[in-house]
Structures are given as C-alpha cells and as structure tokens.
Amino acid sequence: MLYxxxxxxxxxxxxxxxFPDVPGCLFAGDNMEAAFADxxxxxxxxxxxxxEKDLPIPGAHPMEEHVVNDPGTYTGGRWLYVDVNMDKFDGRAERINITLPHRLLERIDSTVKHKPEYGSRSAFLAVAARNELHKSD
Structure with a gap:
C-alpha cells in the first residue's frame, strides 16, 4: 500500500x-535520499x-485529499510515496478454500504474471481485500 x-x-x-495518515510517524535524513530511507x-x-499492541493500522489516503482537507499545511515541501508491504502486519497467514469463477481466476493469474510485485495469487487477493476494506474506513 502506498503511504x-x-x-x-x-x-x-x-x-x-x-506521514499525514500515521500520527506520530516522523522521519529525517542528511539529504532527501537519506530521509526517504528513514x-x-x-x-x-x-x-x-x-x-504488536494489537492496535489498528491506519489506511492511506491520496496526497490530494490531504492538500484539499488541510490547505496551508503542505506548502514549501515535497511529497513522496512509501510502498509498505502490509502482509507482515496482518498476523500469521491462514490457508482458506475459496471458490471463484474461472474467468476471474484467469484474470487474477494474468495480472500476477504481469505485475511481479504481487508475487502470488494470494498476495493479489490480500491487496484487493485491503483496498476494498479501506474504502469503508
């Protein structure tokens, strides 16, 4: 997920x-590259x-939403997006058995094949579920 x-x-x-979506999460560096790493x-x-504290992890909102909702706060700086692999914060993996239409499954597999950042069918479905759940937050 991009924050x-x-x-x-x-x-x-x-x-x-x-990070506007993550209260209290600050970073710094001797230059822009070091700040990005931090x-x-x-x-x-x-x-x-x-x-670890079993507290909810906040979802990410588009940069444009922050600029519109809080004008004046985001001037004189730059935006960057940090890609966070949310899998490691969801707890241990659990195997489930699901049924999907064949055509949908083929489309998922094709997307995973052409976008290696997903890594697997399961990772794709986890991202899709997180995105849908984030809409309801």
Whole structure:
C-alpha cells in the first residue's frame, strides 16, 4: 500500500517529514535520499509497534485529499510515496478454500504474471481485500 509522506528540505540540505495518515510517524535524513530511507524504516517500525499492541493500522489516503482537507499545511515541501508491504502486519497467514469463477481466476493469474510485485495469487487477493476494506474506513 502506498503511504504519502510530506518532506521539508532545509537550506543545508537536510530533510525531515511525516506521514499525514500515521500520527506520530516522523522521519529525517542528511539529504532527501537519506530521509526517504528513514521514512521506510520509520513507517515499518511504527506499524510493527501498532501490530504488536494489537492496535489498528491506519489506511492511506491520496496526497490530494490531504492538500484539499488541510490547505496551508503542505506548502514549501515535497511529497513522496512509501510502498509498505502490509502482509507482515496482518498476523500469521491462514490457508482458506475459496471458490471463484474461472474467468476471474484467469484474470487474477494474468495480472500476477504481469505485475511481479504481487508475487502470488494470494498476495493479489490480500491487496484487493485491503483496498476494498479501506474504502469503508
């Protein structure tokens, strides 16, 4: 899942930022690249802690939504998106037996084949389920 982050770069080149959807998750670095790396580490650590405490992990909203809902907060900086593999925060995997129409299954398999970031049919279905559940949040 892609989480937007807002980054401010100081005159000396150092950068710091936060995730609007993840209260308290801050990051920084000596430059933009280091800040981006720290953003990945920070959100992973934050979600790991939430998961360990059995607290809900917030969903991501589009950057445009933040800009519209909170004008003035996001000026003078840059946006970046951090891709978070949500599988590691969902708990242990559980095997289930489901029935799907053959044509739908073929389309899923074709998508997985052409988009290796999914890795498997199960990963694709997990992403689709998370996206649908996020809409209802």
């Amino acid at each position: 937007p982050a807002f980054v401010e770069v100081d005159k000396d080149g150092t950068a710091s930022g936060w 953003a990945r580490s920070a959100i992973d650590a934050h979600f790991e802690l939430l998961s």
